[in-house]
Amino acid sequence: MLSILDRHAIGQLLRTKEIDAWGVAANTPRLPLAPDHPTAISMLMRVDPLVVRGLRHGPTEDYHEEYLRLNAALDDATGTLVDVLRVHGHAAERVVATGADGGNGCRRFPHKTAATSAGLGWIGKTALFVSPRFGPAVRLATVFTSLDLPVGEAIAEGRCGDCRACVEACPAxxxxxxxxxxxxxxxxxxxxxxxxxxxxxxxxxxxxxCGICIAACPYARPA
Ligand code: B12
Incomplete structure (x- = not known):
């Protein structure tokens, strides 16, 4: 068991769970639809770039498999983090990667809200969360806790500039x-x-x- 549960220890734990980036947002005042714990830990896993490349014209079986794999991996990571936080005496609650509610019957909290509030990225022109490292080719999850952690600097505006690649790509x-x-x-x-x-x-x-808007984003296609 981790003897001291601080930012460093959480980072180590999340690395063993193959989380590609994570950050912390203040949940005071409470974010819309969030449970009542002062800290939100936002985390993401990137979608395999080869799979993203195949998405230009619509979803593929490879993407479906990747989607299921990432949801399971994120739920495993958040489940473990919640267990560890609770063993250390902190309240903790997760929001599952996808699905109709938060998993324990809690409301459907939008993961993107925690991700931008933690400073991990912004919202693009087709409402996807965009990470400067991976673009929108990420899946997200969130854990709320009573543990006090240093928070990131929230991003409150889109940084897409004049780009409208996702808007033009969306078939609908x-x-x-x-x-x-x-x-x-x-x-x-x-x-x-x-x-x-x-x-x-x-x-x-x-x-x-679908995923066409994900594949269209220049941030998802590094040179
Ligand atoms: C219901 C749902 C859908 C619905 C509605 C989508 C929508 N945008 O509302 C439908 C079926 C259409 C859908 C489609 C897709 N979805 Co979907 N979906 C969800 C789900 C389960 C709940 C989202 C929801 O209802 N939110 C309520 C609305 C109002 O919020 P939101 O639009 O999600 O987020 C807004 C707030 O966060 C707000 N916001 C952001 N920052 C801040 C900060 C502050 C302070 C405030 C006040 C607000 C705020 O702005 C956001 C944009 O409108 C989430 C999982 C989750 N729990 O988040 C996945 C999720 C949003 N989907 C996801 C994905 C990938 C998709 C698809 C690409 C399908 C696919 N997998 O192939 C498409 C793309 C849609 C798109 N372009 O946005 C990912 C998004 C990843 C990313 N990079 O953004 C999520 C987060 C799942 C995950 N675990 O990663 N989805």
């Missing part, structure tokens, strides 16, 4: 080509119903996924 035209600001309504940025419908139209996979 879901992006509204607007620069994101923290707190703006999702509908002002992105048509989620149109996206949901588009995902029913692909017959390349037996799942409702």
């Amino acid at each position: 035209g879901c992006g509204r080509d607007v620069q994101w600001r923290a707190g703006m309504a999702r509908d002002d940025l992105f048509d989620a119903a149109g996206c949901r419908h588009q995902m029913t139209l692909f017959d390349s996979v037996d799942a409702q996924i």
Whole structure:
């Protein structure tokens, strides 16, 4: 067992779980839909770049497998972190990678809120979280805890500039080509119903996924 649970020890633990980046956000005042613990630990795993490359025209079986693998790996990481925090006497609650609720019946907290608040990146023009290292080709998860940790500097505005690659790539035209600001309504940025419908139209996979906007982002295609 880790004897002292601090930022360093958490970083070591998350590395053993193959988390590619993580950060800490203050949850006071409480973020929308968040449970009542003062600290949010946001973490991400990157999507395999080779898999992303295959997504230009729609979802693939490789992406479906990668999606399932990353959800399971993130849930394993957050489950372990919650156990460790609790063993050290701290309250802890996770939000699962995906799914209808937080896993324990808790509300559906948007992982992107914790990720930008922790300073890990911003929201792009099709409402995806964009990491400067991996672009939107990441999956996210969040753990809330009573443990006090140093927090990152929140990012509160989009950094996509004039780029509209994801807006142009979306076959359903879901992006509204607007620069994101923290707190703006999702509908002002992105048509989620149109996206949901588009995902029913692909017959390349037996799942409702897409990923075209992920593959279009220049940050997901480093030289
Ligand atoms: C329901 C859902 C959907 C719905 C609705 C999507 C949506 N944007 O709302 C549908 C089915 C359409 C969908 C589609 C997709 N999804 Co989806 N989805 C979810 C799920 C389960 C819940 C999201 C939700 O309802 N949020 C409520 C809305 C209002 O919030 P939001 O748009 O997610 O996030 C907003 C807030 O965070 C806010 N915000 C950001 N920072 C801050 C800071 C402050 C202070 C405040 C106040 C607000 C704020 O701005 C964000 C943008 O609107 C999440 C998992 C999760 N728990 O987060 C995955 C999730 C959002 N999906 C994800 C992905 C990858 C996809 C798809 C690419 C499908 C796929 N896997 O192939 C598409 C892409 C859609 C897109 N371009 O955004 C990833 C996103 C990763 C990323 N890089 O951003 C998530 C986070 C899953 C994960 N564990 O990684 N999804």
